[in-house]
Amino acid sequence: MDGKLYYKDPYMKSFRAHLLKQEKDEQGRWFAVLDETAFYPTGGGQPYDTGALNGVKVIDVEEIDGEIRHYLEAELDETADMVACEIDWDRRFDHMQQHAGQHILTAAFVELFNYATIGFHLGKEMVSIDLDISELTEEQAMEAERLANQIVSEGRLIETKWVSEDELPNYQLRKELTVTENIRLVIIPDFDYNGCGGTHPKSTAEVGPIKILDWERQKNKIRVHFVCGGRVLTQLHQKHKVLRELTDLLNAPEQDLAAASKKLIENGKDREKSLDAMQELLLSYEAKDLLSSIDHTENRKIVNEIFQNRSIQELQKLARLMTALSNEVIVFLLNETESKLQFVCARGAQQTVSMKSISSELFPLINGKGGGNDQFAQGGGEKLITGELLLQHARDKVLLDVK
Structure with a gap:
């Protein structure tokens, strides 16, 4: 314990010590061992001290096999014998x-x-x-x-x-x-x-x-x-800074911040509900519009539509709305991005073509995956072909299954 100066005087900020050795560890980190030290090594739940040896930063301190290693940012001068040591006092x-x-x-x-x-x-x-x-x-x-x-x-x-x-x-x-x-x-x-x-x-x-x-x-x-x-x-x-920013944003004194925040959240939820309702209404209009421009291929009512950068959730809602409005429709909706293709396929109650079977035919074309059942399926993958070609494969599969 004689060489552990941090026990003798924990308030020691600087000292001089003899350099016993300087080596690299298994990870290639330089470390120095002194004849005595005020640098505290990691232990007992307390982190290590930092500071400097001859101006070189000490970045870690560990006690290994009875020696206290001062890990350094760079190698010390080889001629060093007595080392000037400085503890980062604020950290200590x-x-x-x-x-x-x-x-x-x-x-x-x-x-x-x-x-x-x-x-x-x-x-x-x-x-x-x-x-x-x-x-x-x-x-x-x-x-x-x-x-x-x-x-x-x-x-x-x-x-x-x-x-x-x-x-x-x-x-x-x-x-x-x-x-x-x-x-x-x-x-x-x-x-x-x-x-x-x-x-x-x-x-x-x-x-x-x-x-x-x-x-x-x-x-x-x-x-x-x-x-x-x-x-x-x-x-x-830190907390006072946040409070000041909130009082400015909410235009309320500190003691009223909780009530103002609650009111803002409630208003936001109300607006969110209104937006959701409006979005549902718009989707219903869009579904009706798509049905009005239906493709009567081989006496089949098929909706084929390609979208850019729309969510798969929106396509699912659109497909469900259309199959609810028409028992005879078959729906193929596709979302296209720079690198991906996502699709939804669905059928009305009177149709018998398996959507799960069609989607399984599409996955190999785009290195994709997905899931579903005979009435409704979805999936996505890489943009290995164009959206138009993927929809064409889906339509051809419908006509083949019918025949």
Whole structure:
């Protein structure tokens, strides 16, 4: 542990260290190993530190086989011996705030409801804990948040202590430890005692406010999303910006945004219903118009029509409308795009030609697929032939089946 400066002083922002070695890993990434380091490697739910070695960016830090590897954006100068090291302090302190905040919020759920935390994730924007419960009420979440912020406002000390396994019975640990050596406790006296290898501030006051944002059920557990310290201000700024934009868009004060939004949605639904009704009416007129220009091929009433860039749903509706209006009609509708052909075929109640059989004859011509039954079928594929030729094949199939 002597070489892990982040344990000796988590507030260390810069230091100098000897370069022990510089190599590439199996993926071809350059990494450097120092005789001591303040860069925290990924572990215990806390992400790695970033910064620079001799001005070269550190993009990842991992502890592998007992050595801490500083992965670099580029190779260090081969003549380097002593290395000037700089920690990205904003990132480090943010992690310290979030990690300590997690300890406090987790302990609050235990103190109030005896809800244990079984998972922790420190993300780029939010932090989450998984509670070993299946339900969480709004009142419980707010009560835990209030207690957590009370602990913050009291500015309690956050202590770290290295202990032996024999000393553990002297502490009321929140959960059992998974290690028996190099045991490090993070302690908030009279509130939380927990084994942890992360970095934390000296006082709960430095954690800043703790705000629960949301929670959800995950595999019969409850995942609570929250932020601490500087991230609370970031969230507040983002949400305030959205609120300002909404007040301008809806022309309503902040307290009336919910009502204005509800009214806008309801009006939109009403307009959508009106548009749907108008579209249905237009389609019915279009169906009648197509039937009036029917092709009486071989005494068969056949509708053949090619459309450009229309939805298959519209063609299906048109075909159903026409077969409802005429028991004798056979309908072939085709939509054509730059690279695809889609078709719908349908028959009136008095016709006997199988639409499923006709569509199966068309699919090989366009490398297509689809489905349907004897009365109604549809499909689509590649534009390997023109729409006119595909419809001609369909008409020819009808006449062949009749004969």
